[in-house]
Amino acid sequence: MDPRSEVLLRQAELFKGPVLLAGLPADDLLGSLPDARAWSWHAGDQAALEARFAGRSHYGVEVPPVAFDGAVLFLPKSRDLANYLLNALASRLGGRQLYLVGEKRGGIEGAAKQLHAFGKPRKLDSARHCQLWQVTVDTPPEAQPLESLAQRFELPLAEGPLQIVSLPGVFSHGRLDRGSALLLDNLEQLPVGHVLDFGCGAGVLGAAIKRRYPQSRVTLLDVDAFAVASSRLTLAANGLEGEVIAGDGIDAAPRELNVILSNPPFHTGVHTNYHASETLLKKSADHLKKGGELRLVANSFLRYQPLIEGALGNCMIRDEGQGFRIYQATRT
Incomplete structure (x- = not known):
């Protein structure tokens, strides 16, 4: 299993409800979180997820039109993309939790600073060379149309x-x-x-x-x-x-x-x-x-x-x- 997924499962009680996993790897994570849904923008990962967890993963560039009480973003390489994704997710999560998980060498500590735009972030875990951060979205932003970026x-x-x-x-x-x-x-x-x-x-x-x-x-x-x-x-x-x-x-x-x-x-x-x-x-x-x-x-x-x-x-x-x-x- 991907080490980022392993870090999430160390805090599995936080993700028992309808949570959206954005940019997740194509591993067993959805099998361990039966109420979770996925959002992927990688066609290979999407095909693998759909084959194993049919109907639970959405492919595209916009937040899927499904209900969720919290969201986890697996930090992408691009800072510009991370900005867009965090904004898109936070716009749907007023008063609820947004999580960010990523590898240390992928810049997770720096990326976590972006969460200050929505509330006061806190680090929940650090293991497997990864970190997991959480913020309660006190100030949900207006969703930015992707083409405007x-x-x-x-x-x-x-x-x-x-x-x-x-x-x-x-x-x-x-x-x-x-x-x-x-x-x-x-x-x-x-x-x-x-x-x-x-x-x-x-x-x-x-x-x-x-x-x-x-x-x-x-x-x-x-x-x-x-x-x-x-x-x-x-x-x-x-x-x-x-x-x-x-x-x-x-x-x-x-x-x-x-x-x-x-x-x-x-x-x-x-x-x-x-x-x-x-x-x-x-x-x-x-x-x-x-x-x-x-x-x-x-x-x-x-x-x-x-x-x-x-x-x-x-x-x-x-x-x-x-x-x-x-x-x-x-x-x-």
């Missing part, structure tokens, strides 16, 4: 400026990361057809592809509900059409693709996790048409070339700079 920026592309809409918690929130910038400079001569933007984030690559290759069909895929919402806002802001789907990894993607384009993730919260990226590379041939192309950017220290060669039989370094490489391979 979006950051917008413009990319000056050759085809015209592209508006990017980024929501809290999304990768490289409010700015263009160096890896994606390098990949944007390497979009020439892509096959026309069905293009997948894997790990789409705010939709930068997918929107740029649709702008440059308007005859192509674009699908954007991400595990994170906030990224999915961001990508839809980015497409709408530019009057572009595209399918945006939530799913955990390449298994959720369409097949018979002409192009897989990606700046693949390798972090989950505060932890390093290469599984989604390595699975993408190993299974790329299953999703590409014959003659289809994989083109991605990755940190230079990541040994992706052998994985790509193992899957597709070829791989070239198309470009590199600022610690990144562009890999290109074709399904023969």
Whole structure:
């Protein structure tokens, strides 16, 4: 069981009623708290929770429309996202308890200071390298519409400026990361057809592809509900059409693709996790048409070339700079 869940269960008497668990891991916690409900924004966790605890977990970017007497937020990596989630939960909890749990190395002590906006917080427990905090919401805030917290920026592309809409918690929130910038400079001569933007984030690559290759069909895929919402806002802001789907990894993607384009993730919260990226590379041939192309950017220290060669039989370094490489391979 996740150590954060173990800390909660040390105080299990506090969570016997209808409590909402926000951002919880996909472990046995719901089984130990039969009256609890879950709110997840990670498609993989949601699928696992739904399979084991059907009907008790909600996936999305807004507080689920269910009744609850208290709420626990599992601290996310992003401070901006934590602000949004705490505000959203506290707005529903006037006079009741809001809890915050997280790992010490994830910044739980600093994040607990954010609870002062709602009342006087107190630390309930410290164990398993985690802490559990509680606050009675004396001053419930007005709920902030998520879109009001979006950051917008413009990319000056050759085809015209592209508006990017980024929501809290999304990768490289409010700015263009160096890896994606390098990949944007390497979009020439892509096959026309069905293009997948894997790990789409705010939709930068997918929107740029649709702008440059308007005859192509674009699908954007991400595990994170906030990224999915961001990508839809980015497409709408530019009057572009595209399918945006939530799913955990390449298994959720369409097949018979002409192009897989990606700046693949390798972090989950505060932890390093290469599984989604390595699975993408190993299974790329299953999703590409014959003659289809994989083109991605990755940190230079990541040994992706052998994985790509193992899957597709070829791989070239198309470009590199600022610690990144562009890999290109074709399904023969």
